[in-house]
Amino acid sequence: MSDYKCTLWPSGEVLTINGEENLLTQFKKAGKKIKSSCGGCASCGDCMIVVKSGELNLTPQTFEELRLLGNVFHITKERLSCQTKITGDVTLDITAHDRSTTNTQASGPKSTTTILKKREEVVKAVRENEEKNREKPSDDWYRHWENEGDDPSKPKKLGGGKKPKAFTYSESEDSDKKDND
Numbered sequence: 624m625s626d627y628k629c630t631l632w633p634s635g636e637v638l639t640i641n642g643e644e645n646l647l648t649q650f651k652k653a654g655k656k657i658k659s660s661c662g663g664c665a666s667c668g669d670c671m672i673v674v675k676s677g678e679l680n681l682t683p684q685t686f687e688e689l690r691l692l693g694n695v696f697h698i699t700k701e702r703l704s705c706q707t708k709i710t711g712d713v714t715l716d717i718t719a720h721d722r723s724t725t726n727t728q729a730s731g732p733k734s735t736t737t738i739l740k741k742r743e744e745v746v747k748a749v750r751e752n753e754e755k756n757r758e759k760p761s762d763d764w765y766r767h768w769e770n771e772g773d774d775p776s777k778p779k780k781l782g783g784g785k786k787p788k789a790f791t792y793s794e795s796e797d798s799d800k801k802d803n804d
């Protein structure tokens with residue numbers, strides 16, 4: 624019989640796990656709740672566990688597991704429990720599947736408070752802007768040129784009316800230039 628010790632982190636609970644079946648099945652047999660949507664065919668990624676120690680005592684990643692998680696185990700230390708068997712003693716973290724832990728860690732109330740606070744700030748800023756706009760005379764811009772001192776009965780000068788200089792050309796100037804060259 625290939626039974627090994629599996630220590631759960633951080634509780635320190637020790638389970639005896641059979642190395643002939645995958646961890647998902649073994650955890651379920653031991654009464655541990657592990658999320659799984661695809662039934663163990665490596666397509667959902669829900670059954671992820673974190674390896675705390677003894678990573679060499681796990682079977683190598685299957686093609687399906689690598690396809691889903693990528694080749695980043697050395698960084699994330701995550702494995703799919705439905706694709707992993709153990710070949711020695713290991714320490715694993717399955718707290719992500721523990722509903723009571725997940726609920727206490729959930730940042731629901733905190734984030735809600737933050738969102739409400741932000742919303743209050745936004746509402747306050749909007750009201751301040753509205754008050755500022757109310758203080759301004761609303762018809763300030765309307766026919767504003769009449770308030771600038773010009774007589775509205777006279778046509779306004781728009782800066783045009785200048786004739787361009789006539790173009791003059793004399794052959795004598797041109798011949799002088801050629802002589803200088």
Ligand code: FES
Nearest residue numbers: 663665668670705
């Ligand atoms: S149960 Fe879906 S990937 Fe393992």
